Amino acid sequence: MTVKKKHLILDTSLFVNPACAHYFGNSPTAALTRFLEMAEEAHHLDFSMPPSVYAELMHFADEQQVPKKLLLLVQKKAPKKHELRIPGIFLYQLVEEMRDRVDRGLRLAERHVREALLVSPPPAEQKPSPEKIRADAEIIGRLRETHRRIMREGMLDSKADVDLLLLTYEVDGVLVTGDGGLQAWAENLGLVLLSPDHLHDLLSVSANKPVL
Numbered sequence: 001m002t003v004k005k006k007h008l009i010l011d012t013s014l015f016v017n018p019a020c021a022h023y024f025g026n027s028p029t030a031a032l033t034r035f036l037e038m039a040e041e042a043h044h045l046d047f048s049m050p051p052s053v054y055a056e057l058m059h060f061a062d063e064q065q066v067p068k069k070l071l072l073l074v075q076k077k078a079p080k081k082h083e084l085r086i087p088g089i090f091l092y093q094l095v096e097e098m099r100d101r102v103d104r105g106l107r108l109a110e111r112h113v114r115e116a117l118l119v120s121p122p123p124a125e126q127k128p129s130p131e132k133i134r135a136d137a138e139i140i141g142r143l144r145e146t147h148r149r150i151m152r153e154g155m156l157d158s159k160a161d162v163d164l165l166l167l168t169y170e171v172d173g174v175l176v177t178g179d180g181g182l183q184a185w186a187e188n189l190g191l192v193l194l195s196p197d198h199l200h201d202l203l204s205v206s207a208n209k210p211v212l
Contacts, residue, residue, distance in 0.1 A: 005046045008194065009168045010074065011177035012057045012160070020178035020196035028060040036070035038203040045202075048075045048173070050163035079166035086169060086189065093188055094156070112143045156185055165189060 015021050015031040024038075025031035039047055049057070054076050063071070116139050156162055161182055168175040174192045176199050177183060186193055194202070 005044055007046045007048060007171045007173035008199070009164060009171070009173045009175050010047060010049045010053070011164055011175065011179060011182060012053055012060075013178040013182075014176055014196050014199070015057060016060045017178050023196050023200040028057070029062045029065050032057070032061050033066050033070065035203075036066065036073055038200075039073050040070065042203050046075070047073055048077045048167065048171070050078055050160065050167050051076050052078075052160040052163050056158075056160050077167060077171075079163055079170050081166065084166055084170050086166070090189055108143065108146055112139055115139060156181070161185075165191070168192075 013020050015024070015028045015035065021028065021031040023031075024034040039045070054074075156165075161179075164175060164177070164182065165186060167173070168186065168191050169189055174194050175182070175186050176194045176196065177186070178196050183193055
């Protein structure tokens with residue numbers, strides 16, 4: 001009886017995020033190469049990555065330094081966007097999350113406007129002092145950073161993230177990621193998750209022993 005291989009879908013964070021990549025190497029290229037060397041012996045596993053994620057990864061890793069035969073171990077597969085059906089509740093959760101974040105972003109902007117109004121502008125006939133410039137820059141900098149955190153952290157903010165979720169859902173696979181936001185949305189879809197450290201442990205065991 002043939003044992004069906006488990007299908008692992010790989011996220012960029014596995015090789016780029018220092019908190020995850022160090023399990024395999026000290027740079028994206030080294031981490032990718034070492035992972036593929038270990039994956040070559042894991043005959044009970046299949047590995048896939050959406051083309052959008054692969055392109056994202058190659059912004060960080062040097063493809064020319066990775067042996068071609070190893071790169072072939074990762075299948076580049078896009079989800080069937082026009083055929084795939086996902087639970088309606090997932091869309092409701094996405095809309096609710098976006099509405100909440102927009103409201104929080106608006107309240108943040110209002111708070112910073114009020115703060116800026118308390119800073120007295122310099123007289124019209126004088127050039128702004130360095131202190132005033134630094135005060136404005138500080139307010140704007142804090143607004144940008146907090147707004148980015150509110151609107152993007154833990155949110156689906158790229159096509160690559162959506163491709164990962166859809167592909168994992170389509171093939172009934174296991175999503176390997178160290179991205180906390182992506183993990184949360186994967187849980188909303190009922191996907192199976194695998195952390196980078198557990199993937200390393202999985203690849204370290206006997207290659208022919210199914211452990212998932």
